[in-house]
Amino acid sequence: MSPALRLLDPYSGEAIPGLPRFCLERWQSLHETRARVLLSESGVEPLTLHELRERYGLDLGLDGVELGYGWTQGSPELREAVAGLYEGAGPENVLATCGSAEANLLAVAALVKPGDTVVVDMPNYMQVWGLLRLRGARVLEAWRSPANGWKLPVDRLVHLIEEHRPSAVFITNPNNPTGSAAYERELGELAEAAARRGTILVFDEVYRGLEHGTGRRVPSIVEVAGLSQAVATSGLSKVYGLPGLRVGWLVADQKTIERAWSVKDYTTIAIPVLSDHIASRVLGSPEVRAALEERARRIVAANLEALRGMLEEQGHQGLLEPYWPSAGAYLLARVPWARGTMELAERLFEAYGILVNPGECFMLPGTLRIGLGADPARFPKAARELLEALQSLQRETAPS
Structure with missing residues (x-):
């Protein structure tokens, strides 16, 4: 069995007769608690009860x-x-x-x-x-x-x-x-x-x-x-x-x-x-609800801008071909140089501790889904680590 097929095995087939394995959730469950850099989430940075009380004035x-x-x-x-x-x-x-x-x-x-x-x-x-x-x-x-x-x-x-x-x-x-x-x-x-x-x-x-x-x-x-x-x-x-x-x-x-x-x-x-x-x-509370929605939009807007700027830098062109989103807290991107993005995502995790989602879990091989909802104070560092790791892996796959 090829390495790519071995990687797919825990995520394909059936969970029980008639129910396909849930590739994305199984991928997350097997990796997210051990990830050093978490870029796989599709929501925004979770709040604490303290923040709800102190920042948004919510009497719980x-x-x-x-x-x-x-x-x-x-x-x-x-x-x-x-x-x-x-x-x-x-x-x-x-x-x-x-x-x-x-x-x-x-x-x-x-x-x-x-x-x-x-x-x-x-x-x-x-x-x-x-x-x-x-x-x-x-x-x-x-x-x-x-x-x-x-x-x-x-x-x-x-x-x-x-x-x-x-x-x-x-x-x-x-x-x-x-x-x-x-x-x-x-x-x-x-x-x-x-x-x-x-x-x-x-x-x-x-x-x-x-x-x-x-x-x-x-x-x-x-x-x-x-x-x-x-x-x-x-x-x-x-x-x-x-x-x-x-x-x-x-x-x-x-x-x-x-x-x-x-x-x-x-x-x-x-x-x-x-x-x-x-x-x-x-x-x-309409005020709290509106404030939380605005918080989410602000987080994603800041992280999108940061990632867009990085992808325009010298050396990063051609690394990813992003499909810029109009909503949500994630970015889908094609990886034009990768043979298989399940294998690529596994290499990112095992070699660098970076977790993103392989497109195979959406029936979109050749793509990665990257989370954009992390705290904007931490996201640029995480995104730069991802791009540098991809750059290293791209060099490994280049013909000698």
Whole structure:
């Protein structure tokens, strides 16, 4: 077996019969706790409870919280705060989940039956793609293209909806790993086609609020298509810098919420009561919420500028071919000189202690996804170490 195939082995095949191994999460789990330089995260620098209190003036009031099970669908306060993020939604349209990952799982379980035809936006975070296979769905892939900046392929999606009448279309907007975002016009075209064919649009919107430099906010699909035609998932991990709370949510019509809640009885039952309490305080304060979104945009803007400057320096040209993102906290880049980016990422980790994500985990061999959410005080040093390591590895691969 070649070295490249040996490297792929822990990340390919099946976790259990019918469920593909989750390459990205397995890659992260096997490496991130030992990484010296961590550039694999897709969210911004996590906050501390001290920062929430002192910098953002949030009275957490934790001493009086009873450490019971809490509300299985999320507390009334949390569901009301989440509903306030979506025009036309009420608390009855919200189910609180353990991160957006559980929200995605519950959406698949509640909306897709074995044998259903579904469409998946590609490339993508591969959780839903794998869960649909476990569910026994017929999966049609709608691939974005780098030729047009990885934009949402609306024409292709409309064609698939018209021809195959899928029960659901699963999209990540803003997209992970490309950082491309779709706005009202594209979403409106998609919503019209879905309404004609009775297709549900399921959008993972966990990076919504981390748009770059345009002043425009990505609209939620439930606001464009309506709650009867669309489902949104999101959470506090990526934009808000609170991944340790493990708080996410599902927004949908009441019938879908009830079905997903019934499935949740088999998964996590309830989110942690402390997490529910803190999330309610964060999302219930428009000022704090806006400040955290602004913090995320400021972090990524500073790191993008730093990386762009480094790539323009003498000796770094041609090292990476970046696809500059319009949203999110990561950069997808092609490595034109590398034979395999899984092997390259493994060499970066083993020889230099630097962790980035190989494109093979997104079905994009020949690319790397680089995190842009680290503290801007530390990011330039980490990025420079990455580029210097890549430069050394490039020299090793050059013909003698």
